[in-house]
Amino acid sequence: MAxxxxxxxxxxxxxxxxxxxxxxxxxxxxxxxxxxxxPATKKANAQVPVATExxxxxxxxxxKAAFKTWSRTTIEERKxxxxxxxxxxxxxxxxxxxxxxxxxxxxxxxxxxxxxxxxYWLDENVKLELPETVEEETDERKVITRYTxxxxxxxxxxxxxxxxxAIGKIAAALLTGNCLIVKPSPFTPYCGLKLVELAxxxxxxxxxxxxxxxxxxxxxxxxxxxxxKISFTGSTATGKxxxxxxxxxxxxxxxxxxxxxxxxVCKSVNIKDAAPKLATLCFMNSGQICIAIKRxxxxxxxxxxxxxxxxxxxxxxxxxxxxxxxxxxxxxxNSMQYERVQGFFDDIEKQGQKVAVGGKTADSAGFFIxxxxxxxPAADSRIVLEEPFGPILPIMPWSDEEEVIEKANSTLMGLGxxxxxxxxxxxxxxxxRIDSGSVWVNTHLEVDPKFAFGGHKESGIGSxxxxxxxxxxxxxxxxxxxK
Ligand code: NAD
Numbered sequence: 306m307a308x309x310x311x312x313x314x315x316x317x318x319x320x321x322x323x324x325x326x327x328x329x330x331x332x333x334x335x336x337x338x339x340x341x342x343x344p345a346t347k348k349a350n351a352q353v354p355v356a357t358e359x360x361x362x363x364x365x366x367x368x369k370a371a372f373k374t375w376s377r378t379t380i381e382e383r384k385x386x387x388x389x390x391x392x393x394x395x396x397x398x399x400x401x402x403x404x405x406x407x408x409x410x411x412x413x414x415x416x417x418x419x420x421x422x423x424x425y426w427l428d429e430n431v432k433l434e435l436p437e438t439v440e441e442e443t444d445e446r447k448v449i450t451r452y453t454x455x456x457x458x459x460x461x462x463x464x465x466x467x468x469x470x471a472i473g474k475i476a477a478a479l480l481t482g483n484c485l486i487v488k489p490s491p492f493t494p495y496c497g498l499k500l501v502e503l504a505x506x507x508x509x510x511x512x513x514x515x516x517x518x519x520x521x522x523x524x525x526x527x528x529x530x531x532x533x534k535i536s537f538t539g540s541t542a543t544g545k546x547x548x549x550x551x552x553x554x555x556x557x558x559x560x561x562x563x564x565x566x567x568x569x570v571c572k573s574v575n576i577k578d579a580a581p582k583l584a585t586l587c588f589m590n591s592g593q594i595c596i597a598i599k600r601x602x603x604x605x606x607x608x609x610x611x612x613x614x615x616x617x618x619x620x621x622x623x624x625x626x627x628x629x630x631x632x633x634x635x636x637x638x639n640s641m642q643y644e645r646v647q648g649f650f651d652d653i654e655k656q657g658q659k660v661a662v663g664g665k666t667a668d669s670a671g672f673f674i675x676x677x678x679x680x681x682p683a684a685d686s687r688i689v690l691e692e693p694f695g696p697i698l699p700i701m702p703w704s705d706e707e708e709v710i711e712k713a714n715s716t717l718m719g720l721g722x723x724x725x726x727x728x729x730x731x732x733x734x735x736x737x738r739i740d741s742g743s744v745w746v747n748t749h750l751e752v753d754p755k756f757a758f759g760g761h762k763e764s765g766i767g768s769x770x771x772x773x774x775x776x777x778x779x780x781x782x783x784x785x786x787x788k
Contacts, residue, residue, distance in 0.1 A: 330510025371511030564720030719761030
């Protein structure tokens with residue numbers, strides 16, 4: 306018999322050494338196993354199961370059975386369970402952070418912050434309310450709008466924020482009364498498996514399950530007739546495949562996809578404050594953030610000074626193994642992504658573009674790449690048009706407001722953007738004209754579980770987080786009660 310995943314409270318010893326799928330409340334070994342790679346050492350991490358189609362069928366059956374009762378629990382009961390889960394996650398913060406650094410590569414303080422963000426996302430979701438609303442009440446009738454859970458949902462998670470992005474989906478799906486099957490990225494399966502294992506003490510079997518698999522698992526999920534909703538975070542190319550596959554059974558989809566975020570720096574900006582801040586935000590997580598700044602337009606009157614201030618800051622950034630003290634940027638997460646980023650360097654070399662700081666990094670023990678700024682590349686070059694998802698940043702001068710807004714809006718992406726200025730009126734005027742799901746003034750990357758997050762254009766469909774995120778896991782139902 307498979308060992309039960311239940312029975313350990315958050316305070317008991319929770320191990321971070323063995324990794325199994327969780328199906329119907331049980332820890333399940335795989336017929337086959339595989340391993341992720343620690344990107345700082347290129348050495349294999351522990352074995353994880355490779356889920357089969359049968360495992361998926363079993364998980365869907367368990368979720369369907371669990372949905373019958375879970376969907377009828379009260380919101381108070383569900384909030385109580387999620388709060389208890391959050392407390393357990395808080396207790397296991399150090400274990401999750403160490404595991405995250407080992408599988409994803411990010412420096413330990415950032416891994417700790419990501420574990421903390423998991424707790425915060427759960428806690429803030431517990432505070433949200435999505436009550437029924439009485440739309441009309443007359444002598445003849447009462448009309449009520451309510452939100453009902455969709456059914457069995459699947460969370461497809463990428464490798465850049467394995468904890469935060471999984472938890473965002475778990476919180477919204479479970480609190481709205483859905484059952485959820487989590488599929489972590491094959492590059493970073495470890496934290497996802499453990500997050501769901503930890504949850505088993507707080508939710509009935511089948512409510513929250515996890516399957517780690519190979520590249521077959523995603524397409525099996527998106528085409529499975531028993532799954533009603535897909536919440537996908539990943540690249541735009543994969544998002545299109547997910548939507549195509551999901552359309553065959555009319556599954557609901559939320560797609561959180563790629564970005565090519567512009568930052569517009571106005572001439573009134575405080576250069577000393579803004580340049581290091583902006584440079585930091587561009588390179589966080591080694592540029593592997595959907596909403597990282599991926600193009601900077603600097604007003605021509607301050608271009609040289611701002612560039613030099615950014616370069617000075619970038620020179621202070623330490624790259625290395627995330628377990629080492631003082632490291633700010635870890636490695637690129639996997640070899641495929643590392644090669645992709647190298648391709649941008651090859652193109653930059655071929656085009657003879659000017660490297661202000663950084664440049665090609667010599668091969669080493671891990672997938673390390675030094676943060677790099679490209680000084681005013683051609684508008685039609687790859688680094689300006691595509692998402693490298695690595696620490697290379699193009700910066701370009703601008704002079705005319707209309708023109709820079711047009712440039713900012715000129716890609717198919719519309720995830721995030723920012724405007725940097727000491728003149729709030731100017732910044733807000735520009736911000737309102739940018740076509741992206743989030744627009745920041747004098748900052749970037751600030752996200753919040755209370756507010757909707759999503760992309761315009763090919764950066765996505767629908768939103769996650771906040772009440773918009775809850776509604777994405779619900780059907781809308783209108784009750785017409787004739788008196
Ligand atoms: P990816 O699209 O390669 O993979 C994402 C997930 O989809 C993984 O779990 C993968 O196994 C799975 N998958 C792959 N092929 C599939 C298929 N055919 N059907 C179903 N699932 C499939 O993305 P990635 O490389 O892991 O992540 C990087 C990308 O994600 C970047 O483009 C980044 O901008 C984007 N991203 C977006 C957000 C957002 O919220 N908008 C957040 C993080 C990352």
